[in-house]
Amino acid sequence: MTGPAASTTRADHADATLAVELAAATARLAAAGVASPRGDAEQLAAHVLGVSRGRLVLVTRVEPAAAGELRALVERRASRVPLQHLTGLAGFRHLDIAVGPGVFIPRPETEWVAEWAIAALRSPDAVVAGRPICVDLCAGSGAIALSVADEVPNAEVHAAELEPAALGWLRRNVERTGLPVRVHQADVGIPRSPTDAGRPVAPVGTVLTDLAGRVDVVISNPPYLPDHERPRVEPEVGRHDPPAALWGGPDGLDGPRAVVAAAGGLLRPGGLLVMEHADGHGQTVPALLAGEGWWAGSWSEIVDHPDLAGRDRFVTARWNPPGPRPPRGAGEDV
Ligand SMILES: C[S@@+](CC[C@H](N)C(=O)[O-])C[C@H]1O[C@@H](n2cnc3c(N)ncnc32)[C@H](O)[C@@H]1O
Known part of the structure; x- marks a missing residue:
């Protein structure tokens, strides 16, 4: 014109x-x-x-x-709507992960946790027979599981998540990326308050029964913030990350305890746990692996690792049960 x-x-x-x-x-x-x-x-x-x-x-x-x-x-x-909800994507390692309301936005510090698991899965020790098996517990958007599948193409990767909304994002990300991650709805066994509890979901030990005692690496970024920090988190977190992704009970250890118990039911002897934790838990989480619970004496090589900012960020440990598998299965009460 x-x-x-x-x-x-x-x-x-x-x-x-x-x-x-x-x-x-x-x-x-x-x-x-x-x-x-x-x-x-x-x-x-x-x-x-x-x-x-x-x-x-x-x-x-x-x-x-x-x-x-x-x-x-x-x-x-x-x-204070999170940037990633506005763009619809969160960068995580080599992937763009779709995110939005109902799912936890993957954080940069978790990339480092995933890196450790990826290196472990690539090492010759990882494979006892056939392909290495990795399970991501509390998988959220699938950022960790998808990165493992992307970077360790011969691995068999499973992702377990409780919340239906998060599962929707997880399945969407599997579809978008085309990466071979098997998705399961399963409860890792974190106690839920009666007000938060939705429909009951089968425990991890039941859903992943075929994997019991066969997994090479369990990785998890469970909810781990102590409840008393609720008033202190940024609006992007408190208003937009799902509560089930954040809060770990009075001491913040409900999530880590449940993951340690579930991992014991899944790992093969000599398998590895890689678990993120709160920056104030650099001593309590390793102590939890060393002491408490039916798994006492079953974890060795317990090492805590800092993130790039120097804050205590994740623990690694090797599953070496002294006796036969405990009667209670993975994902049951701790
Ligand atoms: C901190 S987010 C981590 C998500 C993802 N792994 C990441 O790093 O971005 C914790 C996840 O645990 C899930 N979750 C909470 N309770 C759970 C339970 N009892 N069983 C399985 N998953 C659970 C939450 O829905 C949330 O997606």
Whole structure:
């Protein structure tokens, strides 16, 4: 179209510059208390413009529709909706994991936990017979299980999760990536308050009965925050991560205890547990493996590991039961 009407709507009259949009977005997000305002503004702009963040330097002008979309997203981010819910994706190792309401957003520190399990599964020790078997307990979006399947292609990978909403995201991610992860709805045995308890779900020991005593690596990032931290978490976490993904009872150890018990029922003698924990649990979680429960004396090589920020972050241990398998199965009461 030509003529006056067209000239008054020409993009170069109405377009905003990206630099101005980013400066305004950054100021808005900083004022709202967002921890990384410039980074989030750039990621939202990249999402709206359909380019990678690195290519934003090549963009100068933003069409009015895109500017409006960006401003709307910035407002939602300013109300502390997580960035990953707005873009729909969370980067985890080599994968983009789909996330949104109802599923825990995978965290960068967990990439390091997954790295340890991946290295263990690639080592010759991992394979006793055939393919190494890995089980991800409390799998959420599937970030860990999918990364294992991606990076250890000969592994047989299982992902177990309790919550139906999280299972929906997990199945979606398996479909999107095409990676061979077998998904199970199963209860690892974490006590639930009567108000949180949904429909009963079969315990891990029943659902994965074929795997009892055969698994090479159990990996888990269970809910582990002590209940008393509820008032202290950031709005993105407290309002948007599902409660079942976060809270681990009065001492935060309900999740780790249940995972330790379930892992004992799944691992082969000599198999490995890799479990993330709260940064205040660098001594209590190794002590839990060394002492408490029917598994006393069954874990060796118990080592706690820091994350990249130097905070105690995950424990590894080898399952070496001295006697026959305990009568109680994986996933039963601790
Ligand atoms: C901290 S999130 C970790 C999710 C994922 N593994 C990750 O690292 O991103 C903990 C997960 O445990 C799940 N969960 C909580 N209670 C459970 C139970 N009793 N059995 C199995 N999964 C459970 C939650 O729904 C949540 O998805």
